[in-house]
Amino acid sequence: MPKHTISALVENHFGVLSRVSGLFSARGFNIDSLAVGETEDPTISRMTIVVDADDRTLEQVKKQLNRLIDVIKVQEIPSEELLEREIVLVRVEFNHKNRAEILEAMNAVQGKVLDTSGNTLTIEVTGDQTKVHSVFELLKPYGILEIVRSGRIALSRKGKMSIKS
């Protein structure tokens, strides 16, 4: 099923996250990613939800979201307007033989080494989903020990959903 990216402005308190995630799990909507953070107005948060859905289900999702208390505005971002990023921290093992090779590979994908402890490197990578997956493929052969991902965040190139509008 096609992936759709929804951006929602919501009141900034945790009851909202509970209601939104509860809605999705109760209805069996298939969430691929959900991220939430404050906006330029600290009373308002912006949620980015990526959902696998056909057109009919997508309409349901948007309608149900709009009905929730504390949801201010809901927008689908069409793929041609999508600016999407995720941040990932990956810890890998290294040894004196492959260290230079790993650093070179990470340099090529603009990965930043955040920490070296013992025989492990912790690397920060940002990008769209294609980039993130290619970095995992690059690092797998060395032995990935830990991954933490933020989930996707997105804006529309056309900027149709500022708080003031």
Add this chain to the structure above:
Amino acid sequence: MPKHTISALVENHFGVLSRVSGLFSARGFNIDSLAVGETEDPTISRMTIVVDADDRTLEQVKKQLNRLIDVIKVQEIPSEELLEREIVLVRVEFNHKNRAEILEAMNAVQGKVLDTSGNTLTIEVTGDQTKVHSVFELLKPYGILEIVRSGRIALSRKGKMSIKS
């Protein structure tokens, strides 16, 4: 109140997010940030939760999390071991007078320009909370139109919580 960073390995389905956020909102625990994403094992997700709490409340939070179905492992990351990052997209207005100035300021903080449309720039910034706030302060005078944030993700430098261990 001091901020504490909790990393939790959970089963990868959205019922968990609903249960965790429901627990926090029902108990009135003060969440500062929550992020969730897949790990190296697609059946397991890692949640990063930043909570404002005194020691007693923090113990309660950890105990309640451990009791939830689908929560596999809960770890507090002490501040001296904390590797923490967030990704932020910011859209600002520019004009022919201040464009070079904005780009120079973003260069200094390693911000990447993702998009230029009309008279707006969309910038990607990653860093810890101090960095993120300093970028907002830098950009405020130009007119921030939109912000989307991922919430914080974190690993321990000591890597005590891989899935296999």
